[in-house]
Amino acid sequence: MGEERVERRLAAILAADIAGYSRLMGANEEGTLAQLKSIRTALVDPAVATHRGNIVKTTGDGMLIEFASAVDAVRCAVEIQRSLAEQNAAVPQDQRIEYRIGIHVGDIIFDDDDIFGDGVNIAARLEGIAEPGGVCMSDDAYRQVRGKVEIACDDIGQQSLKNIAEPMQAWRVRLTDQAASAEISGLDIGQSQVFPPSDRPSIAVLAFQNMSGDPEQEYFADGMAEDIITALSRFNAPLVIARNSSFTYKAHAVDVKQVGRELGVRYVLEGSVRKAANRVRITGQLVDTATGAHIWADRYDGELGDIFDLQDYVTESVVGAIAPAVQKAEIERAKRKPTTSLDAYALYLRGLARLHQFGNRQANGEALRLFNSAIEFDPEFASAYGRAAFCYLIAKVNGWIPDTANAIAEVKKLTQRAIELGKDDAIALSASGNALAFVVGDVGVGAGLVDRALALNSNLAEAWNFGGWVKIWLGEPEAAIERFARALRLSPLDPWLMAMRAGTAYAHFFLDRHDEAASWAAMALQCSPDYGPGLRIAAASNAMAGRPEQAHKAMARLRELSPTLRLSNLKDMLGPYRRAEDVARYEDGLRQAGLPE
Template sequence: MGNGALAIGPKLPRPSSTLPSLTLGLIGHRPVFLLNWLRFPGPRCVLSERVERRLAAVLAADVAGYSRLMTTDEEGTLARLKAVRKAIVDPAIASYRGRIVKTTGDGMLVEFASAVDAVRNAVEVQRRMAEQNAAVPQDQRIEFRIGINVGDIIFDDNDIFGDGVNVAARLEGIAEPGGVCMSDDAYRQVRGKVDIAYDDMGPQPLKNIAEPMRAWRVRLTGQTSSVVQSDSAVSQHQTLPLPDKPSIAVLPFQNMSGDPEQDYFADGIVEDIITALSRFKTLFVIARNSSFTYKGRAVDVKQVGRELGVRYVLEGSVRRAANRVRITGQLVDTAAGAHLWANRFDGGLGDIFDLQDQVTESIVGAIAPAVEKAEIERAKRKPTESLDAYDHYLRGLASSYRITNRQANEEALRFFNKVIKLDPGFASAYGRAALCYAWAKTNGWISFTPTEIAKVKKLAQRAVELGKDDVIALAASGYTLAFVARDLGGGAALIDRALAFNSNWAEAWFWGGWVKNWLGEPEAAIERFARAIRLNPLDPSISGVRAGLSHAHFFLGHYDEAVSWAAVALQDNQDFQPALRMEAASGAMAGRSEQAHQALLRLRQMNPTLRVSNLKDLLGPYRRAEDISRYEEGLRRAGLPE
């Protein structure tokens, strides 16, 4: 034995089962108890070697569909796999200081000293594999599934064992082909250190692992958020019950134009169908952002129904060529997988709104025949007669859904301003333009002078004048007037009016939640945020809802819940200042000093002039003075100077 270790007792043959035991031994001149494993059968003393343990990041990988590939082309598959290993996999592992522990026919086990290195290695491999597979037929692609865990491992004869290894292997089993799945322990090690987005998969039942384990999916370039299921069943965490009225999700329509630049047009068609359907109080309509998490993926409508909690799914495609457009659609019952309705609509671009009317009316007729004619006529209402203005509105929407930085926000505002210039009667464009200013204020991208505030108020007021029954115009204007112009009463009334008109629009519930926070009604705010999440359960930009929930719990004195919601909000956008402020304030009040201090450091890096004295300029129009005082006290305890 090495290192001067001595244990007493005869050595036994290697058994099939093990039990832990302590034996007395020596290290140097000191007597110690050594943990070893009694090998049964037979009650004997044991000569044991000291077990070498260490904490490591373990990566397990295999080839999805390997048996099928081998059956189809054994020699070709082996040759392609060998080439991939040589060109992509092995160099990446070496680059990130990994050690290949062992390989099997279609997989490998790799050890890293750092979870960051393990994740970066996995992402590089999967991205390069995706690039290489782009020109390869689907049935011939070599696609890896990768699982990553951080845990205590046993090192023996250049091999590794233990739960740290087993969990990585099980996580690889629930990863998507071309995807990466990691444990919660690994996620905590890489959060904030690797510029990658993650999706919370919730507790996952893993084979031969006693308790469900929380898992995270790495969102690679080009991927959208999704819910991943275990092999055995959909976990309870991921399954949503059906509402008590007809429910529908409209999935992204496929762009058949052959030009990726036309994606915005297909997306805009779906946006309009969702908006039209959501006006029907007899329907439960999933919001656009959750539906669009399925964009670019082949989907199982039964799984979509479980994940979104809907009875019906609408799929379709849009083909635009010259001045002609073709829209196809099919309605599917998610429980039975049966097609209930399918149709095709052809026309010139000048008739685009008539085509959308036909699609919407046909869908409603298939799933809710009792809907009154007046509601159908309302759904047909055209947003504008100007095709140029409408085209720019769609482009502005496409930009607004990608708002993660100042440049994207400014691009969206330019599009909406152009819409207003082309069609001064387009109510929703005014509301969307006003929202761009609200988002700029949220992130501290602009200092609002009285002139700027007057401009925002004018946009919002014009939206309301033009769109007396337009949910987008009403709710967006109400939120902006409350937040930017600090007209809390007027803004709250507009959002309530919008919700009375259309209770299916998730954003209206979201903005209404913030208004309830400002009014000093945190319980009502939590209810509204919960409704927003239910209508939009897979929204990849849901950080605003989570930040709102953290504020509501903070004002209720639930500091642990508040800091937890703030931390979850920062998973989507680590620079989201409302969430950072709340992580600092609630963390300090909950006694989590280090977490609060780190959040405040990040906050002050982004805004060096931040002080307790100027905090009110950034916060919303809180009606209760005690709410502002509590906010200031939390940040003061976190270390914010006066």
């Protein structure tokens, strides 16, 4: 009896699934199904038909589509994602249906109206590392479409995919006309995400130029721009890029159009500060990044004691230019100042300058001293209490706390005052909440404080980052992924990018998505190769994904940096996880990677 012939052919395979499907169904099962049916009927099925695709099969949250051409597959994917992004613009973030799409060209087997083989498996794995709303393709697919499809792609390097023997080169489709993020001298940001333009007015405030001729006044110029960012962030209308990203352009001659592309913003605010004796001069200009045209420019002169009024004037002028319909209540809320003491304010700015020297033990200690000094000048300065508490968190993360009991007592005291005084201060609440959760272990109260901060200021990237970690500790990894995504959107060039990416890796790990976890861990280590949490999750996720070589490599570096690290003393470095099974899974991954008991 002859052997049955197997039908094989070369095809382009598109694999898609819905990000956060379980969460959406849990929140509103009937509504989600109705919304999904509408999207399939109005957007997906017509796009597949237009580009000559064949839907091989569908599942509750995904689909597998075959194309004869990689060009057709990519054009179909781009059309679906762009159309869906436009439709989602008016939908609340937590209710959006967003596909992740992977595309590969390879040999496939047809059997009983289904398809099998490595070509299918690789497309599915690439879908797993795509961003919600994004498209990821293999190098084989990229070679087929290069120069034939009017899109740009970012090389995301070699990716280790589950059950695929060798790492594969992968590409991320850029769904807007943004250019890839440039490398900024002195800052290794790795592969940065590319974000579509916001449907809200969006702005980046660059570091103000210090025109005083005195290097000691640099902090004052930085503080001016930072306070304008804070004030703008309190408005609901504009999307405001975080200071940690916009300040990466400091001391560089930049093209505002380039800044607009790299940060995904429509407007850029530039300025300068000249401080001499008791006089201050502030200049500012607002530029449309699409055209390079000046929307507004002005100069402000005043006494040093008028500095807060000058800041308010600049803020109102900028918001009036980009969002003229802002309500009076929002304007009044933006005017609220954390302190009226210029001495406390100056010390606080110096403390921020030290605090932003991340990973430096001496700088962190100096920041704590300066925040405490600011508190002495103004005992009701809520943000200073919150920042001081956060210094203890930085110390614990880096293992710089010799007396844990004393640190816990200090954080409790500082956060209590920050909460009492800063009921409307998002910075005080978010920094205090994160410190209270991590250092003290009071996750419930800490989570509530971060949530309150986000309600007050939805533009505060660090609060979204803090909130992501809190959700991981609470055992809510899907929510954590969404929060880290918001943080990345608001601060795509953040010096703490490794923490946002590592947090995303941990969230995927606890969802048993070990390939995705390993991919995010690799991106975190691109930013900071010796970042402890990144190395730990890289080791654990690669071990659980069946890639012992990569797991052991990460573990070897981790143990080189921390020779005394054992499973028995790992607790000191872990967050306050609520779910015992999360800790057990994490420890099992590290054990498989080679961490001794």
